[in-house]
Amino acid sequence: MEKGKRHISLKDLAQELGVSISTVSRALNNHPDISPNVTRKVQKLAAEMNYSPNPLAMGLLKQATRMIGVIVPDLVTHFYSSIISGIEHIAEEKGYYILIASSNESLKKEIKAVENLMKTRVEGLIVCLSQETKTYEHFDRLINNHIPLVFFDRVCRIDKVPSVVVDNVDAAQKITSHFCKNGFQRIAYIAGPDHLNISQQRTQGYLSGLKKCGLEFRSELLVKCNMSTLDATKVTAALLELSIRPDAIFGINDTVAFAAMKEIKRRGLRIPEDVALVGFTDEFHSTVVDPALTSITHPTFEIGQEAARLFFSRIENPDAEPIQKVLKTKLVIRKSSVR
Template sequence: MGSRHISLKDLARELNISISTVSRALKDHPDISREMKEKVKKLAIERNYTPNPLAMGLLKQETRMIGIVVPDLVTHFYASIISGIESVAKENGYFAVIASSNESIIKEKESIDNLLKARVEGLIVCMSRETNTTDHFEKLVSRDIPLVMFDRVCLGDKIPAVIADNADASQKIVEHFYSKGYRRIAYVSGPENLSISKERMSGYRAGLKACGLTPDENLVENCYLTFESAKMAMNRLLELPNPPDAVYGINDTVAFGLMKAIKEAGLKIPDDIGVVGFTDEFHSVVVTPALTSVTHPTFEMGQQIAQLFFKRLTTGFQAETLIVKTQLVERESSNKSEGRH
């Protein structure tokens, strides 16, 4: 039991020399003779010595931990972004400590507090769907704690962020539908407090305008970003006297919910209704029919987020919002057969 790890002191005692000599020998300090260095290094390897990060952290006032708060861990989108963040973090000798807000603003605040208590050097956050106030983020800013946000962001002038080209992508979806012959294009959005909701909504409007379509407020539904609530939103759309012939959802979970509801209603995708999603690559391929979607390069996004974080950490703050180009990948779900109509 007890201390499973050996320390400089242990090595020093065994060699009958001082701790400082051991420390210097291990890092090739010029003050130490060659033979001494060799002797020390040999024993260190033999005893499997690794420096104690707690002691180092205490001394250097750095923990090399970076805190991540995401709405959930199990959505592929976040998991993949985390993966990207982690890859860059590891390169820089940092650990990613991950916490989930479970889409709750209370847990979001708790998680942030806990991570700060654990002395992470900074935070990377994607807001929960409930988060409609920003004071907890402002506090971080005023305490000068490095913070980077992504996807669902806020306070763009005070907090560096990485987001997708949401409005553009959204507009392209509408235009894509139009080019495929769809005319009554519906959109299922998320809570209005979220930046992605606003941005994608404005792209939706711009798309309609660009195509010369008349906006119909009945074709816009909000949902709670869950599979079930997306299904319900879709059902409401299907019950309209004049239902849509195309629909797209604000993220992958929503897109799956839409598809499910359409199938359960006995309608065919893409002929009765075209569907497009905002998703990551993987899931678009797994579902049937393969989903036309705006795919985020999630892993790369994660890497960029981490890079922005380290930039903030080392060279100090500067307002900066990185916009990641998404791509509209055409698959089956929006490929209406002309003949049928």
């Protein structure tokens, strides 16, 4: 079989049967106008020749590609791949495909990804902002043209764009309370960049958690990092070198917590005896490190599913008020934070 004839079309069927293309089309769609006789013949041949409608032609006609663009900071973190899994799950049910692009945490690549995906005529976008993203003009065209758009986890423009997030304030409070209940007094928090909603909210939860436990806030125990392993190691070192060092640390995510764990161990300190540790996101390997890491589980698969559901409600009704879906997290207590 030569190139360019890999798929058969209505035309092929029509020729074979000696009827017109429109008859074939109608027969396949069970249009009542077509005689049962012809309908049967057409459907039989179509099945035999393994016909399937050309989505390009349909797309052109209906102006709908049945594709969703998904932009994530990276593809390799379990958190994102699991969310993508959730999105895919719902998309598949609806007969949609997803086109994935990763921003690599770069604003520039994110902008490019938005452009490219729009060029491919996806019907809309589901996005988790890159770490660098502080300006949002690249989403204006979508918003103004009412093209479905959904943010998750790292979000913006929540007045205009539906989003799904976890209750970060609550989660950070849970951690702080947990430390407090277990007798820790000097609780440190390694935060992320200020412009990220997740970082802000977790900080807020940390602060209100302290207050609730009657602990005083000490500014030297609240430090920031850019969420890289390297930077996290550095700020952990700084924490451990304080004249009075913290007896408990929680990191904005597990990557940060793992880095902290290594640094703590490297200095010959014991977890949780000398310093307790809690992470955030509950990556798979939390259970496999020693000691097992207490962490906040994210309902990643559900986040993906919810995002996809919001997306489809957007497809159906592009002008409804955008809503924000807040999912609850769970604190999973393991050895790293209990003595």
